[in-house]
Amino acid sequence: MSSAEKLITDAETLLKPYVVGAFSRTSVGVEAVVKREDLPPAVKALIDARWGYLSAITGLDHPWPKTAKPASKPPEAQAEPTGPTEDRLEALYQFASGAVIATLRVSVAYHDATLPTVCPIIPSATLYERELQEMFGITVQGTPETRRLLLPDDWPENVYPLRKAFKGLA
Protein backbone atom coordinates (compact mmCIF):
# COMPACT_ATOMS: atom_id res chain seq x y z
CA MET A 1 0.00 0.00 0.00
CA SER A 2 1.41 3.36 -0.96
CA SER A 3 1.79 6.01 1.72
CA ALA A 4 -0.94 8.13 0.11
CA GLU A 5 -3.26 5.13 0.06
CA LYS A 6 -2.51 4.47 3.74
CA LEU A 7 -3.23 8.10 4.65
CA ILE A 8 -6.58 7.90 2.87
CA THR A 9 -7.50 4.62 4.59
CA ASP A 10 -6.48 6.07 7.96
CA ALA A 11 -8.60 9.17 7.39
CA GLU A 12 -11.57 7.02 6.37
CA THR A 13 -11.23 4.88 9.50
CA LEU A 14 -11.03 7.95 11.74
CA LEU A 15 -13.95 9.74 10.10
CA LYS A 16 -16.21 6.73 9.55
CA PRO A 17 -18.45 7.31 12.61
CA TYR A 18 -19.28 10.86 11.53
CA VAL A 19 -19.84 10.86 7.79
CA VAL A 20 -23.15 10.85 5.96
CA GLY A 21 -23.14 8.49 2.99
CA ALA A 22 -19.97 7.21 1.43
CA PHE A 23 -16.47 8.61 1.11
CA SER A 24 -15.56 9.74 -2.36
CA ARG A 25 -12.09 9.85 -3.81
CA THR A 26 -10.88 13.12 -5.31
CA SER A 27 -7.84 13.83 -7.46
CA VAL A 28 -5.96 14.89 -4.31
CA GLY A 29 -7.40 12.63 -1.63
CA VAL A 30 -10.74 11.84 -0.08
CA GLU A 31 -13.86 13.72 0.93
CA ALA A 32 -17.08 13.13 2.81
CA VAL A 33 -20.16 14.99 3.98
CA VAL A 34 -20.70 15.46 7.71
CA LYS A 35 -23.62 16.91 9.64
CA ARG A 36 -22.75 20.13 11.36
CA GLU A 37 -23.15 18.71 14.87
CA ASP A 38 -20.64 16.02 13.91
CA LEU A 39 -18.09 18.50 12.63
CA PRO A 40 -16.18 19.12 15.92
CA PRO A 41 -15.90 15.41 16.82
CA ALA A 42 -14.81 14.57 13.27
CA VAL A 43 -12.14 17.29 13.38
CA LYS A 44 -11.08 16.10 16.82
CA ALA A 45 -10.70 12.55 15.55
CA LEU A 46 -8.26 13.69 12.86
CA ILE A 47 -6.30 16.01 15.15
CA ASP A 48 -6.10 13.57 18.08
CA ALA A 49 -4.70 10.95 15.73
CA ARG A 50 -2.26 13.60 14.38
CA TRP A 51 -3.65 13.11 10.90
CA GLY A 52 -2.29 16.25 9.25
CA TYR A 53 -3.33 19.84 9.85
CA LEU A 54 -6.19 22.14 8.87
CA SER A 55 -4.96 23.67 5.64
CA ALA A 56 -7.98 25.82 4.80
CA ILE A 57 -11.67 26.37 5.31
CA THR A 58 -13.29 27.12 1.96
CA GLY A 59 -16.76 28.64 1.76
CA LEU A 60 -19.10 27.99 -1.14
CA ASP A 61 -22.44 29.54 -2.04
CA HIS A 62 -25.11 27.41 -3.73
CA PRO A 63 -28.04 29.69 -4.48
CA TRP A 64 -31.27 28.00 -5.56
CA PRO A 65 -32.57 27.80 -8.24
CA LYS A 66 -29.23 27.29 -9.88
CA THR A 67 -28.58 29.67 -12.70
CA ALA A 68 -26.02 27.39 -14.33
CA LYS A 69 -27.14 25.17 -17.19
CA PRO A 70 -28.37 21.71 -16.12
CA ALA A 71 -25.60 20.02 -18.11
CA SER A 72 -22.98 21.63 -15.94
CA LYS A 73 -24.54 20.55 -12.67
CA PRO A 74 -21.70 20.27 -10.18
CA PRO A 75 -20.94 16.76 -8.96
CA GLU A 76 -21.68 17.30 -5.27
CA ALA A 77 -25.30 18.25 -6.00
CA GLN A 78 -26.22 14.62 -5.36
CA ALA A 79 -23.98 14.33 -2.34
CA GLU A 80 -25.73 16.98 -0.26
CA PRO A 81 -27.75 15.33 2.48
CA THR A 82 -31.09 17.03 2.01
CA GLY A 83 -30.91 17.91 -1.67
CA PRO A 84 -30.23 21.46 -2.77
CA THR A 85 -33.80 22.72 -3.10
CA GLU A 86 -33.10 25.90 -1.17
CA ASP A 87 -30.37 28.51 -0.91
CA ARG A 88 -27.47 26.82 0.80
CA LEU A 89 -23.96 27.60 1.94
CA GLU A 90 -21.26 25.03 2.19
CA ALA A 91 -17.99 24.98 4.10
CA LEU A 92 -15.13 22.67 3.17
CA TYR A 93 -12.71 21.84 5.97
CA GLN A 94 -9.57 20.81 4.13
CA PHE A 95 -6.94 18.86 6.03
CA ALA A 96 -3.52 18.14 4.57
CA SER A 97 -1.27 15.24 5.44
CA GLY A 98 1.62 14.50 3.12
CA ALA A 99 0.24 14.44 -0.40
CA VAL A 100 -3.34 13.79 0.71
CA ILE A 101 -6.16 16.27 1.30
CA ALA A 102 -9.10 15.05 3.37
CA THR A 103 -12.12 17.29 2.98
CA LEU A 104 -15.09 17.48 5.33
CA ARG A 105 -18.11 19.07 3.65
CA VAL A 106 -20.77 20.74 5.78
CA SER A 107 -23.83 22.31 4.26
CA VAL A 108 -26.26 24.77 5.89
CA ALA A 109 -29.32 26.65 4.70
CA TYR A 110 -29.30 30.45 4.35
CA HIS A 111 -31.97 30.82 7.02
CA ASP A 112 -30.00 28.69 9.48
CA ALA A 113 -26.44 29.57 8.55
CA THR A 114 -24.54 28.55 11.66
CA LEU A 115 -21.65 26.18 12.26
CA PRO A 116 -19.96 25.12 15.48
CA THR A 117 -16.44 26.40 16.08
CA VAL A 118 -13.43 24.09 15.89
CA CYS A 119 -11.16 26.53 17.76
CA PRO A 120 -11.10 24.50 21.00
CA ILE A 121 -9.46 21.76 18.93
CA ILE A 122 -7.45 23.94 16.52
CA PRO A 123 -6.80 27.40 18.03
CA SER A 124 -5.35 28.80 14.80
CA ALA A 125 -8.65 28.12 12.99
CA THR A 126 -9.89 31.44 14.37
CA LEU A 127 -8.61 33.36 11.34
CA TYR A 128 -10.28 30.96 8.91
CA GLU A 129 -13.55 31.05 10.83
CA ARG A 130 -13.60 34.83 10.94
CA GLU A 131 -13.03 34.93 7.19
CA LEU A 132 -15.90 32.49 6.65
CA GLN A 133 -18.21 34.62 8.80
CA GLU A 134 -17.41 37.82 7.00
CA MET A 135 -17.35 36.58 3.45
CA PHE A 136 -20.29 34.15 3.50
CA GLY A 137 -22.36 35.10 6.53
CA ILE A 138 -22.04 31.73 8.22
CA THR A 139 -22.15 32.42 11.96
CA VAL A 140 -19.51 30.33 13.65
CA GLN A 141 -20.93 29.69 17.11
CA GLY A 142 -18.44 29.85 19.95
CA THR A 143 -15.52 31.22 17.91
CA PRO A 144 -13.40 33.22 20.35
CA GLU A 145 -13.11 36.46 18.36
CA THR A 146 -15.93 37.91 16.29
CA ARG A 147 -14.60 41.36 15.47
CA ARG A 148 -14.02 42.03 11.81
CA LEU A 149 -10.81 40.64 10.41
CA LEU A 150 -10.86 41.56 6.73
CA LEU A 151 -13.77 43.82 5.83
CA PRO A 152 -13.59 47.55 6.56
CA ASP A 153 -15.23 49.12 9.60
CA ASP A 154 -17.85 50.90 7.51
CA TRP A 155 -18.88 47.77 5.60
CA PRO A 156 -22.68 47.37 5.93
CA GLU A 157 -24.12 44.66 8.19
CA ASN A 158 -25.44 41.46 6.60
CA VAL A 159 -23.69 41.99 3.27
CA TYR A 160 -21.49 39.04 2.38
CA PRO A 161 -19.23 39.69 -0.61
CA LEU A 162 -18.47 36.11 -1.63
CA ARG A 163 -22.12 35.15 -1.95
CA LYS A 164 -23.15 34.89 -5.59
CA ALA A 165 -25.89 37.49 -5.14
CA PHE A 166 -23.34 40.16 -4.21
CA LYS A 167 -22.56 42.34 -7.20
CA GLY A 168 -20.91 45.28 -5.46
CA LEU A 169 -21.99 47.89 -2.96
CA ALA A 170 -24.60 50.37 -4.15
Add this chain to the structure above:
Amino acid sequence: MDTQQEPRKTFVVPIGPQHPALKEPGHFEITVEGEIVTAATMRLGYVHRGIEKGVEGQNWAQAMYMLERICGICSHVHATAYALGVEALAGVQVPPRAQAIRVLVAELERVHSHLLWLGVAAHEGGFDTLFMYSWRDRELIMDVLEGLTGNRVNYSCNVLGGVKFDVDQTQADAIRSAIDLLEPRTHHYMKVVTTDETLIGRTRQVGTVTAEEAARLGAVGPVARASGVPRDVRVDAPYAAYPTFPVKAVTATAGDLEAKFIVRLEELFESYRVIREILDNLPPGELSVRVKPRIPAGETVSRVEAPRGELFYYLRSAGGPNPDRVKVRTPSLCNWGTILATAAGHKLADVPMLIAGIDPCFSCNDRLVTINRRGDAETWTWARLRQYGIEYYR
Protein backbone atom coordinates in the same frame (compact mmCIF):
# COMPACT_ATOMS: atom_id res chain seq x y z
CA MET B 1 -15.35 47.64 34.93
CA ASP B 2 -11.89 48.52 36.06
CA THR B 3 -11.73 49.50 39.67
CA GLN B 4 -10.59 53.03 40.35
CA GLN B 5 -8.73 52.05 43.52
CA GLU B 6 -6.20 49.85 41.78
CA PRO B 7 -4.09 51.41 39.04
CA ARG B 8 -4.15 49.47 35.78
CA LYS B 9 -1.06 47.44 35.23
CA THR B 10 -1.47 46.64 31.57
CA PHE B 11 -1.32 48.82 28.49
CA VAL B 12 -2.68 48.00 25.10
CA VAL B 13 -0.23 49.06 22.42
CA PRO B 14 -1.95 49.33 19.05
CA ILE B 15 0.53 49.00 16.20
CA GLY B 16 -0.45 49.88 12.66
CA PRO B 17 -2.11 49.74 10.27
CA GLN B 18 -0.49 52.29 7.97
CA HIS B 19 3.08 53.05 7.06
CA PRO B 20 4.18 54.38 3.68
CA ALA B 21 7.62 52.80 3.86
CA LEU B 22 6.47 49.22 4.19
CA LYS B 23 4.62 47.12 1.72
CA GLU B 24 1.48 45.92 3.42
CA PRO B 25 -0.55 47.15 6.35
CA GLY B 26 -1.64 45.13 9.35
CA HIS B 27 -2.89 46.09 12.76
CA PHE B 28 -1.74 44.56 16.01
CA GLU B 29 -2.86 45.16 19.54
CA ILE B 30 -0.13 44.18 21.90
CA THR B 31 -1.02 44.07 25.59
CA VAL B 32 1.97 44.78 27.80
CA GLU B 33 2.69 44.74 31.49
CA GLY B 34 5.64 47.02 31.81
CA GLU B 35 8.07 45.70 29.25
CA ILE B 36 6.57 42.24 28.88
CA VAL B 37 3.95 41.32 26.29
CA THR B 38 1.02 39.46 27.80
CA ALA B 39 -1.29 39.13 24.82
CA ALA B 40 -1.45 39.95 21.13
CA THR B 41 -4.29 40.22 18.63
CA MET B 42 -4.35 41.37 15.06
CA ARG B 43 -6.53 42.71 12.31
CA LEU B 44 -5.94 42.19 8.61
CA GLY B 45 -7.69 43.19 5.44
CA TYR B 46 -6.32 46.67 4.81
CA VAL B 47 -5.12 45.51 1.41
CA HIS B 48 -7.96 43.07 0.82
CA ARG B 49 -8.82 43.72 -2.79
CA GLY B 50 -11.58 41.17 -3.30
CA ILE B 51 -9.55 39.18 -5.82
CA GLU B 52 -11.36 35.91 -5.05
CA LYS B 53 -14.62 37.63 -5.98
CA GLY B 54 -13.02 39.48 -8.86
CA VAL B 55 -11.87 36.36 -10.69
CA GLU B 56 -15.42 35.00 -10.78
CA GLY B 57 -16.10 37.65 -13.41
CA GLN B 58 -12.99 36.87 -15.48
CA ASN B 59 -12.44 34.06 -17.92
CA TRP B 60 -10.07 31.25 -16.95
CA ALA B 61 -7.09 32.81 -18.73
CA GLN B 62 -7.65 36.36 -17.45
CA ALA B 63 -8.06 35.14 -13.87
CA MET B 64 -4.41 34.03 -13.79
CA TYR B 65 -3.17 37.56 -14.40
CA MET B 66 -5.29 38.88 -11.58
CA LEU B 67 -4.22 36.12 -9.19
CA GLU B 68 -0.58 36.73 -10.04
CA ARG B 69 -1.06 40.19 -8.57
CA ILE B 70 -2.04 38.91 -5.13
CA CYS B 71 1.59 39.08 -4.08
CA GLY B 72 4.39 41.30 -5.33
CA ILE B 73 7.11 39.06 -3.89
CA CYS B 74 5.96 35.60 -4.85
CA SER B 75 3.76 36.34 -7.86
CA HIS B 76 4.98 33.31 -9.81
CA VAL B 77 3.84 30.70 -7.29
CA HIS B 78 0.31 32.11 -7.36
CA ALA B 79 0.09 31.79 -11.13
CA THR B 80 1.69 28.33 -10.94
CA ALA B 81 -0.71 27.04 -8.28
CA TYR B 82 -3.63 28.31 -10.31
CA ALA B 83 -2.33 27.01 -13.64
CA LEU B 84 -1.62 23.55 -12.19
CA GLY B 85 -5.14 23.42 -10.78
CA VAL B 86 -6.82 24.50 -14.01
CA GLU B 87 -4.71 22.04 -16.00
CA ALA B 88 -5.77 19.26 -13.62
CA LEU B 89 -9.43 20.17 -14.11
CA ALA B 90 -8.98 20.38 -17.88
CA GLY B 91 -7.09 17.08 -17.93
CA VAL B 92 -4.17 18.35 -20.01
CA GLN B 93 -0.57 17.23 -19.74
CA VAL B 94 1.90 20.10 -19.65
CA PRO B 95 5.18 19.44 -21.51
CA PRO B 96 8.12 18.57 -19.22
CA ARG B 97 10.18 21.49 -20.50
CA ALA B 98 7.46 23.93 -19.42
CA GLN B 99 7.23 22.30 -15.98
CA ALA B 100 11.01 22.56 -15.58
CA ILE B 101 10.96 26.26 -16.51
CA ARG B 102 8.16 26.82 -13.97
CA VAL B 103 10.30 25.25 -11.27
CA LEU B 104 13.36 27.18 -12.41
CA VAL B 105 11.51 30.50 -12.06
CA ALA B 106 9.95 29.36 -8.77
CA GLU B 107 13.39 28.64 -7.29
CA LEU B 108 14.83 31.92 -8.57
CA GLU B 109 11.86 33.61 -6.94
CA ARG B 110 12.57 31.77 -3.68
CA VAL B 111 16.18 33.01 -3.80
CA HIS B 112 15.13 36.62 -4.29
CA SER B 113 12.44 36.33 -1.60
CA HIS B 114 14.75 34.79 1.01
CA LEU B 115 17.45 37.40 0.33
CA LEU B 116 14.80 40.10 0.61
CA TRP B 117 13.72 38.61 3.94
CA LEU B 118 17.31 38.38 5.18
CA GLY B 119 17.68 42.10 4.58
CA VAL B 120 14.36 43.01 6.22
CA ALA B 121 15.04 40.83 9.26
CA ALA B 122 18.57 42.24 9.64
CA HIS B 123 17.18 45.77 9.37
CA GLU B 124 14.57 45.15 12.07
CA GLY B 125 17.38 43.85 14.25
CA GLY B 126 19.36 47.04 13.69
CA PHE B 127 21.98 45.35 11.49
CA ASP B 128 21.77 47.56 8.42
CA THR B 129 25.09 46.47 6.97
CA LEU B 130 23.74 42.97 6.46
CA PHE B 131 20.54 44.47 5.05
CA MET B 132 22.48 46.44 2.43
CA TYR B 133 24.74 43.54 1.48
CA SER B 134 21.90 41.08 1.08
CA TRP B 135 19.79 43.48 -0.96
CA ARG B 136 22.75 44.29 -3.16
CA ASP B 137 23.20 40.58 -3.83
CA ARG B 138 19.50 40.15 -4.41
CA GLU B 139 19.84 42.47 -7.40
CA LEU B 140 21.82 39.74 -9.17
CA ILE B 141 18.73 37.55 -9.08
CA MET B 142 16.41 40.41 -9.97
CA ASP B 143 18.52 41.07 -13.07
CA VAL B 144 18.39 37.38 -13.97
CA LEU B 145 14.61 37.31 -13.56
CA GLU B 146 14.24 40.44 -15.65
CA GLY B 147 16.50 39.01 -18.33
CA LEU B 148 14.52 35.81 -18.37
CA THR B 149 10.97 37.13 -18.16
CA GLY B 150 11.20 40.84 -18.97
CA ASN B 151 9.80 41.74 -15.55
CA ARG B 152 11.12 42.25 -12.06
CA VAL B 153 7.90 41.65 -10.16
CA ASN B 154 5.06 40.00 -12.03
CA TYR B 155 7.08 37.62 -14.17
CA SER B 156 4.04 36.45 -16.11
CA CYS B 157 5.87 33.25 -16.92
CA ASN B 158 2.86 30.92 -17.05
CA VAL B 159 0.11 30.42 -19.56
CA LEU B 160 -2.62 27.85 -19.02
CA GLY B 161 -0.97 24.74 -20.45
CA GLY B 162 2.67 25.77 -20.14
CA VAL B 163 5.01 28.73 -20.12
CA LYS B 164 5.53 31.70 -22.39
CA PHE B 165 9.26 31.70 -22.93
CA ASP B 166 12.19 29.40 -23.39
CA VAL B 167 15.59 29.53 -21.68
CA ASP B 168 18.44 29.86 -24.15
CA GLN B 169 22.14 29.20 -23.63
CA THR B 170 23.01 32.86 -22.97
CA GLN B 171 20.32 33.14 -20.31
CA ALA B 172 21.36 29.84 -18.74
CA ASP B 173 24.95 31.09 -18.51
CA ALA B 174 23.80 34.37 -16.96
CA ILE B 175 21.85 32.44 -14.31
CA ARG B 176 24.82 30.15 -13.63
CA SER B 177 27.21 33.04 -13.14
CA ALA B 178 24.78 34.84 -10.81
CA ILE B 179 24.45 31.68 -8.72
CA ASP B 180 28.23 31.23 -8.71
CA LEU B 181 28.56 34.71 -7.22
CA LEU B 182 25.76 34.24 -4.72
CA GLU B 183 26.83 30.91 -3.30
CA PRO B 184 29.98 32.12 -1.49
CA ARG B 185 28.10 35.22 -0.34
CA THR B 186 25.42 33.01 1.18
CA HIS B 187 28.10 31.00 3.01
CA HIS B 188 29.35 34.29 4.41
CA TYR B 189 25.86 35.32 5.58
CA MET B 190 25.43 31.96 7.23
CA LYS B 191 28.63 32.58 9.14
CA VAL B 192 27.46 36.07 10.11
CA VAL B 193 24.04 35.07 11.41
CA THR B 194 25.46 32.19 13.45
CA THR B 195 28.48 33.99 14.89
CA ASP B 196 27.72 37.73 15.13
CA GLU B 197 27.20 38.36 18.85
CA THR B 198 24.91 41.36 18.35
CA LEU B 199 22.57 39.58 15.98
CA ILE B 200 22.57 36.40 18.05
CA GLY B 201 21.49 38.51 21.02
CA ARG B 202 18.34 39.35 19.08
CA THR B 203 17.68 35.90 17.63
CA ARG B 204 18.93 33.06 19.81
CA GLN B 205 16.20 31.68 22.07
CA VAL B 206 13.91 34.50 21.01
CA GLY B 207 10.44 33.66 19.72
CA THR B 208 10.92 29.94 20.18
CA VAL B 209 8.14 27.80 18.74
CA THR B 210 8.36 24.13 19.70
CA ALA B 211 7.69 21.42 17.15
CA GLU B 212 4.54 20.54 19.06
CA GLU B 213 3.25 24.14 18.89
CA ALA B 214 4.22 24.63 15.26
CA ALA B 215 2.36 21.47 14.28
CA ARG B 216 -0.68 22.36 16.39
CA LEU B 217 -0.86 25.94 15.14
CA GLY B 218 -0.69 24.81 11.53
CA ALA B 219 2.58 26.60 10.75
CA VAL B 220 3.93 26.06 7.25
CA GLY B 221 7.10 26.66 5.27
CA PRO B 222 10.35 27.84 6.85
CA VAL B 223 8.53 28.73 10.09
CA ALA B 224 7.42 25.11 10.55
CA ARG B 225 10.72 23.68 9.34
CA ALA B 226 12.74 25.87 11.74
CA SER B 227 10.82 24.13 14.53
CA GLY B 228 11.57 20.69 13.14
CA VAL B 229 8.21 20.11 11.43
CA PRO B 230 9.20 18.86 7.97
CA ARG B 231 6.34 20.35 5.96
CA ASP B 232 7.34 21.15 2.40
CA VAL B 233 4.89 20.68 -0.46
CA ARG B 234 7.80 20.21 -2.87
CA VAL B 235 8.71 17.07 -0.92
CA ASP B 236 5.33 15.91 0.42
CA ALA B 237 3.35 16.28 -2.80
CA PRO B 238 5.82 17.05 -5.62
CA TYR B 239 4.23 19.08 -8.41
CA ALA B 240 5.36 20.51 -11.78
CA ALA B 241 8.95 19.30 -12.30
CA TYR B 242 9.78 18.50 -8.65
CA PRO B 243 9.31 14.75 -9.21
CA THR B 244 12.17 14.97 -11.76
CA PHE B 245 14.24 17.48 -9.80
CA PRO B 246 13.64 16.57 -6.16
CA VAL B 247 14.59 18.88 -3.31
CA LYS B 248 15.18 17.95 0.27
CA ALA B 249 13.32 19.66 3.10
CA VAL B 250 15.67 21.76 5.21
CA THR B 251 14.84 21.60 8.90
CA ALA B 252 16.26 22.82 12.19
CA THR B 253 15.22 21.94 15.70
CA ALA B 254 15.69 25.08 17.82
CA GLY B 255 12.52 26.84 16.61
CA ASP B 256 13.86 30.29 17.55
CA LEU B 257 14.56 33.25 15.30
CA GLU B 258 18.11 32.07 14.69
CA ALA B 259 16.76 28.75 13.38
CA LYS B 260 14.56 30.70 10.98
CA PHE B 261 17.66 32.46 9.63
CA ILE B 262 19.52 29.17 9.30
CA VAL B 263 16.66 27.33 7.58
CA ARG B 264 16.10 30.07 5.00
CA LEU B 265 19.82 30.37 4.24
CA GLU B 266 20.18 26.58 3.95
CA GLU B 267 17.26 26.60 1.56
CA LEU B 268 19.15 29.01 -0.65
CA PHE B 269 21.87 26.38 -1.14
CA GLU B 270 19.21 23.82 -2.00
CA SER B 271 17.68 26.26 -4.50
CA TYR B 272 21.08 26.96 -6.09
CA ARG B 273 21.62 23.22 -6.50
CA VAL B 274 18.22 22.67 -8.13
CA ILE B 275 18.60 25.68 -10.42
CA ARG B 276 21.93 24.33 -11.70
CA GLU B 277 20.50 20.86 -12.10
CA ILE B 278 17.56 22.15 -14.15
CA LEU B 279 19.80 24.26 -16.36
CA ASP B 280 22.04 21.26 -17.01
CA ASN B 281 19.16 18.88 -17.69
CA LEU B 282 16.43 20.99 -19.24
CA PRO B 283 14.13 18.50 -20.99
CA PRO B 284 13.64 19.14 -24.71
CA GLY B 285 10.23 19.72 -26.24
CA GLU B 286 7.29 22.06 -26.53
CA LEU B 287 6.59 24.96 -24.20
CA SER B 288 2.82 24.71 -23.98
CA VAL B 289 -0.27 22.78 -24.94
CA ARG B 290 -3.65 24.21 -25.77
CA VAL B 291 -6.23 24.50 -23.01
CA LYS B 292 -9.81 25.02 -24.15
CA PRO B 293 -11.52 28.16 -22.87
CA ARG B 294 -14.26 26.17 -21.12
CA ILE B 295 -13.02 24.04 -18.26
CA PRO B 296 -15.02 20.86 -17.47
CA ALA B 297 -17.11 21.02 -14.29
CA GLY B 298 -15.34 19.83 -11.22
CA GLU B 299 -13.25 20.94 -8.33
CA THR B 300 -9.67 20.47 -7.22
CA VAL B 301 -7.09 21.57 -4.73
CA SER B 302 -3.71 22.78 -5.92
CA ARG B 303 -0.86 23.28 -3.49
CA VAL B 304 2.61 24.68 -4.09
CA GLU B 305 5.49 25.62 -1.82
CA ALA B 306 5.79 29.41 -1.88
CA PRO B 307 8.88 30.99 -0.29
CA ARG B 308 6.80 31.43 2.88
CA GLY B 309 5.26 27.97 2.88
CA GLU B 310 2.31 26.06 1.57
CA LEU B 311 0.14 28.09 -0.80
CA PHE B 312 -3.30 26.56 -1.09
CA TYR B 313 -5.70 27.01 -4.01
CA TYR B 314 -9.16 25.53 -4.25
CA LEU B 315 -10.69 25.76 -7.74
CA ARG B 316 -14.20 24.96 -8.76
CA SER B 317 -15.58 24.97 -12.27
CA ALA B 318 -19.24 24.84 -13.23
CA GLY B 319 -18.22 24.00 -16.79
CA GLY B 320 -18.36 27.57 -17.96
CA PRO B 321 -15.86 30.03 -19.37
CA ASN B 322 -15.04 31.48 -15.97
CA PRO B 323 -14.19 30.08 -12.53
CA ASP B 324 -17.13 29.41 -10.23
CA ARG B 325 -14.97 29.76 -7.12
CA VAL B 326 -11.31 30.32 -6.43
CA LYS B 327 -10.18 30.12 -2.83
CA VAL B 328 -6.67 31.23 -1.96
CA ARG B 329 -5.04 30.56 1.40
CA THR B 330 -1.62 32.12 1.60
CA PRO B 331 1.12 30.83 3.90
CA SER B 332 1.40 34.02 5.96
CA LEU B 333 -2.12 33.44 7.26
CA CYS B 334 -1.06 30.10 8.76
CA ASN B 335 2.03 31.54 10.36
CA TRP B 336 0.43 34.54 12.10
CA GLY B 337 -0.88 32.12 14.69
CA THR B 338 2.66 31.35 15.83
CA ILE B 339 3.29 35.04 16.62
CA LEU B 340 0.00 35.55 18.42
CA ALA B 341 0.73 32.46 20.49
CA THR B 342 4.40 33.11 21.25
CA ALA B 343 4.48 36.90 21.69
CA ALA B 344 3.30 36.57 25.30
CA GLY B 345 6.26 36.62 27.65
CA HIS B 346 8.51 38.50 25.25
CA LYS B 347 9.70 42.06 25.56
CA LEU B 348 7.94 44.74 23.54
CA ALA B 349 11.33 45.40 21.96
CA ASP B 350 11.30 41.90 20.47
CA VAL B 351 8.00 42.37 18.66
CA PRO B 352 9.45 43.80 15.43
CA MET B 353 11.80 40.82 15.17
CA LEU B 354 9.04 38.34 15.97
CA ILE B 355 6.89 39.78 13.22
CA ALA B 356 9.79 39.80 10.79
CA GLY B 357 10.62 36.23 11.80
CA ILE B 358 7.70 34.69 9.94
CA ASP B 359 8.46 36.83 6.90
CA PRO B 360 4.89 38.09 6.75
CA CYS B 361 4.17 39.09 3.22
CA PHE B 362 4.99 42.02 4.86
CA SER B 363 2.34 43.39 7.11
CA CYS B 364 3.48 46.68 8.35
CA ASN B 365 3.06 48.66 11.45
CA ASP B 366 3.01 52.37 11.43
CA ARG B 367 1.86 54.50 14.28
CA LEU B 368 2.25 53.02 17.63
CA VAL B 369 0.07 54.64 20.26
CA THR B 370 0.95 54.08 23.87
CA ILE B 371 -1.96 54.87 26.13
CA ASN B 372 -1.00 55.28 29.73
CA ARG B 373 -3.35 54.96 32.63
CA ARG B 374 -4.11 58.67 32.82
CA GLY B 375 -5.57 58.34 29.37
CA ASP B 376 -3.23 60.63 27.48
CA ALA B 377 -1.84 59.01 24.40
CA GLU B 378 1.54 59.23 22.79
CA THR B 379 2.10 58.31 19.19
CA TRP B 380 5.13 56.38 18.03
CA THR B 381 6.20 55.75 14.49
CA TRP B 382 7.35 52.34 13.30
CA ALA B 383 10.80 53.88 13.01
CA ARG B 384 10.66 54.82 16.68
CA LEU B 385 9.51 51.37 17.77
CA ARG B 386 12.31 49.83 15.73
CA GLN B 387 14.82 52.27 17.19
CA TYR B 388 13.47 51.51 20.66
CA GLY B 389 14.11 47.83 20.05
CA ILE B 390 17.67 48.53 18.91
CA GLU B 391 18.43 50.92 21.78
CA TYR B 392 16.97 48.47 24.29
CA TYR B 393 19.52 45.86 23.28
CA ARG B 394 22.47 48.21 22.90
